[in-house]
Amino acid sequence: MNNREVAELLGNVAAAYEVLEENPFKIRAYSQAGEAVANLSEDIRGDWEEGKLDDVPGVGPAIRSHLDELFRTGKVKHFEEVFKKLPAGLFPLLNVPGVGPKSAFKLAKQLGIDKEHNAIARLKKAGEQGEIEKIEGFGKESQEKILVGIEELLRRENKMLLPEAAELAERVIEYLKKSPQVLRVEMLGSLRRRASLVGDVDLAAATKNPEAVVRHFVDFPEWKQVLAEGGITARAIHRSGRQVDLKTESPERFGALLQHFTGSKAHNVALREYSLTKGFSLSEHGIKISKGPTLPRQGPTLKNFKTEEEFYKFLGLVWIPPEMREDRGEIEAGKLNGLPKLMELPQVKGDLHIHSNIDIETSHDLGASPLSEIVNQAEKMGYEYIAITDHNPSVSKHSEKQIVSLIKMRNESIDEFIRSRGMSMKTRVFKSLEIDILPDGRLSVPEEVLDFLDFVMVSIHSSFREIRADQTQRLIRALSYPKVKILGHPTGRKLLERDGIDCDWGEIFVVCKKRNIYLEVNANPRRLDLPDDLIKQAIEAGVKLSLGTDSHQVENMELMRYGVDQTRRGWAERKDVINCLGYNEIAKLLIVNC
């Protein structure tokens, strides 16, 4: 059982308790535990194996013992007894937007949806045949809403990679700014927090005339369909099929709106709990002072905030960068003024993961761009250095001797290029190689090859599904070779395609720290690997990071900012990322025997 499945199970228990009208706080406890598991990047089963379930927020003695039973026996007797009281078809219906536990129960019961596997299809059919509106408590409009919800469910299953969401948002923002009524526009939600995957694009506009701004928004020519248009908000579907929401607010209150809809939900819940202890009640409109010297008979007064900075300051906190708002300790840190000074894109002085088109008959994709274009681009970006990290020559097609001579050939071609450019070349080039880690942890090239490289990057490109202990030993063995300085895209995940490997990262961090090996934050938006929460843990363990775009063509070197976004989500400061060092300093770290 993976995290998503465990989270779903806990969510189903919460929903079942809701239908059965259990204690509301017990319901919330299960639903919070479920969300916490869903947001975990560590494998929860691994946490259980190591006796660390207590570290998961929201998991106390009762839920821990249920999870213990789940991992030992594959099921939880108590949960099954609870579920038995309800139709099994109820649970898939919870995924339809607009359908919660109570409605799902009524629908499943009245429509006789008693199996999980075809529940959504049966609901859809019932809606199309007008069966839903006949149920007490539902009408024609709820029936229509459910059918729209089912469509949205099918569409929502593929979230957007960050750049797709960012580019769509920028198009709409550019259009919105054409209206003189729009005083300010900002991105909201997971997009503003620069999360690796984004659901809908949410935007906020500051205006004194919300109706005019909403009208302008719905007139955007690229909408396929306008879903809703109110006095202060609107929602539309873009021709790409992606949903865009707009919220408006007066400039005087814009700070509170921005804060509220930037989230994350977990951050906001934690912030409200913290604020309540001070007698403040937060909302998207501002802060109500519910305790202390409010005037009698007047009720709580609402305080307005133009900016987020003022909003956080009023709560006794410093402004928290959106990337950090995931309830990972940022409120505590903001209280003590102990927030890190996050690194920024202009501090990046080089790209440590680039593939060229020098043909050494590689095991994986050859780059598309010649070294000359790569260096030109690097100089344009103001880089002091780049690392050429082509894949190793394929092992099956070459003898060891041939591999060595291919690497020598590549070195000569790089050296010749550098000579030809002479003193005018501002960017220095590291000769490296991205070497495959074999299933047993050995490297896929003869050790002799390492002598011809400035440093080595190693990466996993196969056998992603080994069990944790094996995968951990595999990585440790790979990291023990001389000259290995960077572990490339450490988890091997591909967003929306496959999960990363299961591995005891704590052990890997120890090895990296001891041997001065750097963990890559791969900036390719399909990878963004290490993931943000592991970045945070790595930094806490004293491990330093290496940024690389994994570019196979020069255009992709521009994707560095997405890697920087993720390091910021992992609380990285300038000192945590070796790319912030100048050439002389980083050469000392990477080239061990120079």
Place this chain on the structure above:
DNA sequence: GCCGTTTTCGGCCCGACTGTTTTCAGTCG
């Protein structure tokens, strides 16, 4: 059922929107 800078007992986030049950429950972010 969880949790701790007023608490190991007694609390537990806030408001908008929607549709239908004509006064509010359910759902969402």
